[in-house]
Amino acid sequence: MYSMNGFLLIEPYLGSYSLNFNEIQHVLLFNLEGKYLVYFSMKPNSPITIIDKSGSPFGIKMGSPEDFPFVLEMYCTFSPKPASQGLPPEDPETCHNWVNELFEIGENVLAWRGDSVIGHAALVPDMKGKSCEFVIFVDQNVRCLGIGTELTRFALEKSRQLGLDSVWLTVNVSNFIAIKLYTKCGFEYCDRDRYERTMRFRLREHTH
Numbered sequence: 001m002y003s004m005n006g007f008l009l010i011e012p013y014l015g016s017y018s019l020n021f022n023e024i025q026h027v028l029l030f031n032l033e034g035k036y037l038v039y040f041s042m043k044p045n046s047p048i049t050i051i052d053k054s055g056s057p058f059g060i061k062m063g064s065p066e067d068f069p070f071v072l073e074m075y076c077t078f079s080p081k082p083a084s085q086g087l088p089p090e091d092p093e094t095c096h097n098w099v100n101e102l103f104e105i106g107e108n109v110l111a112w113r114g115d116s117v118i119g120h121a122a123l124v125p126d127m128k129g130k131s132c133e134f135v136i137f138v139d140q141n142v143r144c145l146g147i148g149t150e151l152t153r154f155a156l157e158k159s160r161q162l163g164l165d166s167v168w169l170t171v172n173v174s175n176f177i178a179i180k181l182y183t184k185c186g187f188e189y190c191d192r193d194r195y196e197r198t199m200r201f202r203l204r205e206h207t208h
């Protein structure tokens with residue numbers, strides 16, 4: 001679903017995925033006895049439009065340097081600060097430097113509504129080779145609508161394209177929403193202590 005080019009099987013009146021035709025270069029439509037098989041090729045880094053649980057559309061795409069001010073704007077009004085494990089930093093300058101570093105060294109995935117960033121996930125390369133640490137933050141006004149799930153799936157698809165072996169994260173034991181999201185997306189516990197869990201998504205096992 002998240003590839004730039006691909007096939008989409010559409011059953012009439014079902015499904016919540018939509019394609020923004022401004023972002024598409026080529027479309028071929030095949031009618032297969034009432035179902036439509038769509039082949040599409042998208043312009044590079046076009047946002048994918050998805051409908052959230054409230055029925056409102058939002059876009060997801062990889063972040064690029066010009067998106068930096070929009071991400072910073074989300075963190076300016078983000079609440080609570082910090083939300084998890086000291087992040088996002090409360091001090092504006094520290095927050096600016098943290099986002100800047102994520103853009104310099106990481107792969108960033110952004111959820112947009114109109115001109116506003118409403119969610120941000122990042123894959124941060126670690127020193128151990130072909131793995132990345134995962135972080136994710138969704139604006140407090142749009143949580144529990146499925147936006148974090150789509151950002152996570154998009155980031156995992158990106159890490160597969162990058163040829164990573166695994167993606168890992170740490171999460172506070174009482175962050176039930178995040179743990180639910182990670183478990184649902186295929187992360188597994190690999191280390192537990194009293195306050196924190198380490199979870200890992202193994203891309204080798206999930207490659208098909």
Ligand SMILES: CC(C)(COP(=O)(O)OP(=O)(O)OC[C@H]1O[C@@H](n2cnc3c(N)ncnc32)[C@H](O)[C@@H]1OP(=O)(O)O)[C@@H](O)C(=O)NCCC(=O)NCCS
Pocket residue numbers: 083084135136137138139142143144145146147148149150169170171172175176177178180181184
């Ligand atoms: C964690 C976070 C990124 C999740 O994003 P989101 O857009 O709210 O997530 P989603 O809506 O896609 O998924 C949340 C899931 O938690 C479930 N959930 C909601 N409240 C829950 C609770 N109290 N206990 C367990 N699960 C809960 C939701 O039902 C949903 O699962 P479902 O889609 O299977 O129904 C977001 O809440 C956030 O930014 N939190 C603050 C920052 C943070 O903690 N980041 C993670 C750092 S490790």
